[in-house]
Amino acid sequence: MLEINQVSKLFNPGTPDEKIALNHINVNLRPGDFITLIGSNGAGKSTLMNIISGVMKPDAGDVMIDGKIISHLPEYQRSRWIGRVFQDPMAGTAPHMTIEENLAMAFARGKRRGLKMSIKASRRQMFRESLERLGIGLENRLRAKVGLLSGGERQALSLLMATFTQPDILLLDEHTAALDPARAELITRLTESIVREMKLTTLMVTHNMEQAIRLGNRLIMMDKGQIILDIDEQRKKSLTVEELLGEFARISGHKLSDDRMVLA
Amino acid sequence: MLSSVLGAIELGFLYALMALGVYITFRILDFPDLTVDGSFATGGGIAAVMISNGYNPLLASIVAFAGGIAAGACTGLLHTKGKINGLLSGILMMIALYSINMRIMRGKPNIAMISVDTVFTSINPWIVLPIFIIIVLLLMNWFLHTDLGLALRATGDNDRMIRSLGANTDTTKIIGISLANGLVALAGALIAQQSGFADINMGIGMIVIGLASVIIGEAIFGARNVIHATIAVVLGAIVYRIVVALALRVPWLDASDLKIITAVIVIVALVFPTVSRSIKQKKLAKKRTAELTGVLSKGAAGGDLHA
Numbered sequence: 001m002l003e004i005n006q007v008s009k010l011f012n013p014g015t016p017d018e019k020i021a022l023n024h025i026n027v028n029l030r031p032g033d034f035i036t037l038i039g040s041n042g043a044g045k046s047t048l049m050n051i052i053s054g055v056m057k058p059d060a061g062d063v064m065i066d067g068k069i070i071s072h073l074p075e076y077q078r079s080r081w082i083g084r085v086f087q088d089p090m091a092g093t094a095p096h097m098t099i100e101e102n103l104a105m106a107f108a109r110g111k112r113r114g115l116k117m118s119i120k121a122s123r124r125q126m127f128r129e130s131l132e133r134l135g136i137g138l139e140n141r142l143r144a145k146v147g148l149l150s151g152g153e154r155q156a157l158s159l160l161m162a163t164f165t166q167p168d169i170l171l172l173d174e175h176t177a178a179l180d181p182a183r184a185e186l187i188t189r190l191t192e193s194i195v196r197e198m199k200l201t202t203l204m205v206t207h208n209m210e211q212a213i214r215l216g217n218r219l220i221m222m223d224k225g226q227i228i229l230d231i232d233e234q235r236k237k238s239l240t241v242e243e244l245l246g247e248f249a250r251i252s253g254h255k256l257s258d259d260r261m262v263l264a
Numbered sequence: 265m266l267s268s269v270l271g272a273i274e275l276g277f278l279y280a281l282m283a284l285g286v287y288i289t290f291r292i293l294d295f296p297d298l299t300v301d302g303s304f305a306t307g308g309g310i311a312a313v314m315i316s317n318g319y320n321p322l323l324a325s326i327v328a329f330a331g332g333i334a335a336g337a338c339t340g341l342l343h344t345k346g347k348i349n350g351l352l353s354g355i356l357m358m359i360a361l362y363s364i365n366m367r368i369m370r371g372k373p374n375i376a377m378i379s380v381d382t383v384f385t386s387i388n389p390w391i392v393l394p395i396f397i398i399i400v401l402l403l404m405n406w407f408l409h410t411d412l413g414l415a416l417r418a419t420g421d422n423d424r425m426i427r428s429l430g431a432n433t434d435t436t437k438i439i440g441i442s443l444a445n446g447l448v449a450l451a452g453a454l455i456a457q458q459s460g461f462a463d464i465n466m467g468i469g470m471i472v473i474g475l476a477s478v479i480i481g482e483a484i485f486g487a488r489n490v491i492h493a494t495i496a497v498v499l500g501a502i503v504y505r506i507v508v509a510l511a512l513r514v515p516w517l518d519a520s521d522l523k524i525i526t527a528v529i530v531i532v533a534l535v536f537p538t539v540s541r542s543i544k545q546k547k548l549a550k551k552r553t554a555e556l557t558g559v560l561s562k563g564a565a566g567g568d569l570h571a
Contacts, residue, residue, distance in 0.1 A: 053428065079430035092428075094421040097414070098489075105414050109430045113411040161429070 001201045002029040002052065002169050007061035009047055009225075021047040023225040024061070029169070034195055034202045036212040038244075039222035040256055045205045048222070049173050052203070054078040065168060080110035083162035083200075085155070085175040092158025095147030099138060099157065102146055103127045106161035130160060134190060152183030156190060163194050170195065172204035176211075188215070208262040209241045219244075223252045265513070272509035276502030277393040278454045279477065283501040284404065284494060285332075285447035286474030291493065292408070293440045294420040295343075298354030300448050300474060302361025303335040304467035307449025309368040312375040312462030321383045325453045331368075332449025333442045335361055340438030365464055373464040382457035400447075401494055407443075408490050416440050417490070448474075469523055476526050477501035479533035504529075 009022040022044045029035060039045050050056040052063055054075035063071045065081050086092050093102050104118040104127075124142065131139035134156045138149075146154060155175060163170060172191065176184035192215060195202050206212050212219055219236050221229035221244075228251045231239065248256040282304060289297035307328035314324035335357060342353035369375055407413045418426035419436040427433055448470070456462040481500020487493035504526075511517055511525055 074432075076427045076430050076432045079428055084428050086424075091422070092425055094418045094425055096421045097417060101414055101417075104411070105418055105426060105429050105431075108411045108415075111411075111430075113415050113431060115407070115410045115412060117406075118409055118411045118414045 001031045001033070001066065002027075002203075003062075003064040003067075004028070004048070004052070005062045005064065007048075007051060007058045007063065009044075009051060009056065010059050020225050022051070022058070025225070025227060027220065027227065029201050029203065031201055032199050033218055034200075034216035035204065035218040035220055036216045037203060037205045037220050037222065038207070038209065038212045038256075040252075042224075043222040044225040045222055046173065047225075049084075049171050049203070049205060052169070053082055053084050053171055079167075081168040082171060083109075083165075083167035083169070084171040085158050085162045085173065087174040087177050089151040089155040089158065089178055092161060093146045093149075093154050096145060098143050098145055099131070099149075100124060100127050100142040102157065102161060103130070103164065106164040109165045109167070130164065134160060136186075150183075152179055152186060155179060155183070155187050159187065159190055159194065163198060163200060166198050166200070168201060170200045170202040172202065172206075174205050174207060177207055191215075209244055210262070213239050213241065213244065221248060221251075223248070228252055268509045268513065269506055272505040273502055274389050274393065275455070275458070276505035277389075277397050277498075278451055278458060279473065279505060280397055280451075280498040280501035281400065281454070282448045282451035282470060283474045283477035283481070283497050283504075284400065285444035285451070286471065287478050287494065287497045288440055288444040288447070290475060290478060292417055292420050293437060293444075295350050295437065295441065296354070296471075297336075297339060297441055297444060298351065298471055299335055299339040299357045299361070299441070299445055300354075300471040301467040301469070302358040302365065303332045303445040303449045304452040304470045305365045305462070305464060306331050306335055306361055306368065306467075307452030308456035308462035308466050309365045309375070309452075309464070310449070311453035311456050312377055313369060315377050315380055315382060315457065316375055318380070321381060321385075321457060325383060325450060325457075328453035329446045329450040332452075333446040335449070336442035336445030337438055339445070340441040343441075344434035344437050362464070369462065369464060374461060376461040377457065378460065382460075383454065384458055397498055401498065404494055405491050412436075412439070469526065472523075472526050472530055473504065476529045476533070477504045479530060480504055480507075483533060 004025055004027040007022055007025045008020070011017070011019045011021050025044070025048065037045055037048075047056065051058050054070075054073060054077070058071055061071075062069050070078055070081075094105070100119055104123065107123065108118070127142060128139045131142075136153060136156055138153065138157065146157065149157065159175070175191075176187045179187060188211065191204075194200070202216070204216065213236060217233040217236070219229075219231040219239070220227055229247060245256055282300070286297075286300060289295045310328040310331045311321070311324045314327060315321050339353050339357040342348045342356060343350050346353070348356070366373070408417060415426055415431040416436045416439060418431070419433045419440070423433045426436075452467065456466070477500040478497050479500070480503050481496035481498070482493065484503065485492070485496035485499050487496055508522060511522065512519060
């Protein structure tokens with residue numbers, strides 16, 4: 001499904017701040033995979049997400065979807081295959097536009113944006129039904145400006161918008177990290193059910209070790225621009241947080257240092 | 265007095281087109297576009313040259329509209345593909361347009377349209393102008409609610425999001441800036457015809473007048489949504505012209521004082537909301553803090569009693 005082949009990325013080349021962000025990374029997401037990605041600060045998790053989505057171009061290596069090389073395509077052209085939810089709840093929605101307008105924009109993903117009316121009665125009905133599934137009452141506020149919603153509501157809407165057109169790949173970039181525990185739990189539950197129902201191939205960065213173990217069928221650990229551990233479903237089932245941290249320290253030779261890390 | 269107010273309203277309808285253009289760049293795209301000062305004269309110049317050479321005034325106005333679109337497209341390209349700062353790309357285009365406009369006007373800084381027909385020759389402006397503005401408003405609101413129009417609005421609201429949803433924000437910016445300058449040039453063409461001449465300097469300060477109209481309109485009539493806001497901008501342009509007409513009747517004010525009056529209106533309108541918001545915020549924070557800590561200390565006292 002998604003193949004990352006020998007991808008490298010260098011930050012600030014030729015300056016004193018030069019840093020290898022990704023060092024010949026290989027990842028292969030099979031259809032239906034739900035991978036959780038953990039690692040220390042500066043391990044390259046966000047860089048990897050940015051390279052997959054097209055915000056950054058790799059300095060070496062290829063990104064492939066379904067065997068097609070997409071490394072040269074700009075972000076807006078890759079969006080046909082890739083849905084993304086950012087950490088910042090403000091990032092995934094347009095605050096001065098209404099809920100239904102935001103959904104209409106998500107609905108147009110991968111299509112040519114022409115001069116057709118963006119909102120019609122039939123579409124509105126569909127938007128309402130999709131919003132109902134979130135179970136937070138947004139279906140009754142179709143014409144409310146998104147800027148009036150709480151962070152949790154906006155993130156739920158972002159998640160719906162990212163998955164609205166059933167993308168081939170779903171990227172979740174610590175998308176619950178900026179929320180309070182109750183809201184984070186709600187978004188996590190929604191994520192689980194949407195990914196399961198739509199059978200989305202998903203890559204999720206998280207700081208929550210317990211969540212990283214509980215969710216998904218694979219767990220990948222990164223350190224210093226490299227993948228140091230790839231844990232399959234079988235082993236993941238019996239894994240504990242202590243084991244995970246121990247494993248990290250053993251392979252990398254230092255403790256997992258992540259200033260936002262959540263253990264349970 | 266009445267006649268000067270009526271004249272101001274009529275002029276306001278024409279300036280409203282320019283203000284709608286400024287609304288697109290300044291409010292929707294969040295892009296302060298100084299091209300406007302040049303493209304306004306481009307529109308006026310094209311219309312004056314064509315009409316004084318015997319072309320149909322309607323055709324001349326349409327060509328002026330297209331000229332504005334071309335000017336806006338250049339600014340958009342400089343900003344998006346050339347990665348030049350937005351303000352600077354507008355300024356560069358404004359300067360370049362001065363020479364281009366001079367070429368369009370064949371080296372003459374002023375072209376009069378005497379004893380030729382203009383679009384205003386055989387119409388009643390009090391019927392045609394309102395209808396025309398309503399049609400422009402309808403078209404604009406239709407466009408801003410299409411899939412493309414939504415992408416354009418989102419470009420100014422959250423460009424990162426709309427890119428991740430598959431819109432090319434370079435394209436949407438270029439479309440928006442082009443359309444805006446098309447409207448501005450059309451306003452220039454119509455105002456030149458209404459006043460009977462085009463002048464190479466007729467665009468100076470246009471961006472500030474446009475901003476003043478947008479801000480006045482929003483302040484008086486509100487801007488809950490796009491439909492509301494665009495109507496407010498048209499009304500704002502009319503109010504602005506009325507204010508100007510009245511100011512001109514004040515004996516100790518000169519016509520040249522208009523620019524500083526306009527600047528002051530815009531400054532007040534830009535500063536006032538920020539200041540009043542921060543005062544409100546502080547008050548609210550104080551009140552809520554008092555309420556919350558009050559509740560807490562009461563709660564604590566209650567706890568002590570039980571213990």
